[in-house]
Amino acid sequence: MPPCPAPDTCLLYLIRHGATANNLEKPPRVQGQASDPPLTPLGTQQAKETGKFLRRAALSSVYSSPLLRAVQTAEAVAAPHALAVQICPDVIEVDTGKWDGLNWDEIQRDFPEAYHSFMQTPETHGYPSGEIMSDVLARSSAAIEKLMSENLGHSIAMVAHNVVIKCYLGHVLGLPSVKARSLSQKNCAINLLRSRRDKVKLITLGAVFHLDEAAEKRG
Numbered sequence: 748m749p750p751c752p753a754p755d756t757c758l759l760y761l762i763r764h765g766a767t768a769n770n771l772e773k774p775p776r777v778q779g780q781a782s783d784p785p786l787t788p789l790g791t792q793q794a795k796e797t798g799k800f801l802r803r804a805a806l807s808s809v810y811s812s813p814l815l816r817a818v819q820t821a822e823a824v825a826a827p828h829a830l831a832v833q834i835c836p837d838v839i840e841v842d843t844g845k846w847d848g849l850n851w852d853e854i855q856r857d858f859p860e861a862y863h864s865f866m867q868t869p870e871t872h873g874y875p876s877g878e879i880m881s882d883v884l885a886r887s888s889a890a891i892e893k894l895m896s897e898n899l900g901h902s903i904a905m906v907a908h909n910v911v912i913k914c915y916l917g918h919v920l921g922l923p924s925v926k927a928r929s930l931s932q933k934n935c936a937i938n939l940l941r942s943r944r945d946k947v948k949l950i951t952l953g954a955v956f957h958l959d960e961a962a963e964k965r966g
Contacts, residue, residue: 748803749939749950752902757895757942760801760904763912764812764820765790766934774850779843779877786819793935793958794823800957801937802827807901810835810894812908820935821906837890840908844877869924880924884914891915895942912938919949933958 752758767784769776778784786794797820806828811821813834821832846854855862864872873879887907894903909932916938917927931953932938939951 749902751805752900752941753943754900755943756900757898758902759891759895759940759942760804760806760824760902761891761912761915761938761940762797762820762824762904762906763909763932763934763936764814764816764906765793765797765823767816769848770934772850774852776848776850777843777846777854778840779847779874780814780840781843781847783815785815790816790934791819791823794820796958797935797937798823798825798827801904804904805902806830806904808833808894808898808903810838810903810905812836812838812840812906812911814839814908817906817908821904824904824906835890835894835905837886838905838907838911841880841883841910842874842877844874846874846877867925869928880910880914880927883911884918887911888915888918892942892947895940895947896945899942916949916952919947 749758765786766789767778768787769778769784771787801824809821809825809830810833811817813836818832825832861875869880912932913927913930916930917924933955935958936953936955938953941948941950
């Protein structure tokens with residue numbers, strides 16, 4: 748676990764929430780900001796294991812999207828540090844519009860043209876009646892970087908969502924949206940970012956070894 752950062756540096760543990768029932772379906776169902784289900788028992792266990800792992804991090808603050816799945820995960824991360832979860836509205840999941848609650852097979856069948864455009868050029872073709880990726884990046888990146896600038900000298904954690912995290916990590920890595928969507932972000936994956944002198948660097952991408960180790964112990 749990295750030590751406490753220097754006075755001009757912030758370390759951010761950016762975490763995807765634990766699994767919901769929609770995430771576990773095959774194929775998974777689209778779950779945007781209009782969907783607010785709780786974690787499943789598996790998702791609750793993932794959140795607990797993430798909190799257990801991060802208890803060694805000297806977290807000074809824990810932030811979360813306002814959606815229940817993120818808040819429940821953030822509470823598990825905050826508990827070992829006796830911290831209250833602070834809500835960050837601008838990292839709420841993407842507005843998935845007409846596709847919310849559908850699985851990807853249904854979307855491809857019922858919206859073939861929109862699906863094709865979305866897969867090929869997500870920068871300009873977003874979720875029908877919802878957001879495009881540039882909308883998500885604009886609101887989330889401003890909020891994330893503001894919090895990092897306000898927490899220099901500290902380690903903080905934030906629980907957000909698949910699309911939000913991929914958009915932001917793609918921005919940090921200089922990837923277009925069509926490439927950023929391929930970044931692995933399993934439920935309760937941990938990304939470590941470092942902000943120093945207004946420059947953000949990705950240190951760790953999509954780590955889930957804390958979940959793999961826990962599963963091996965249970966098995």
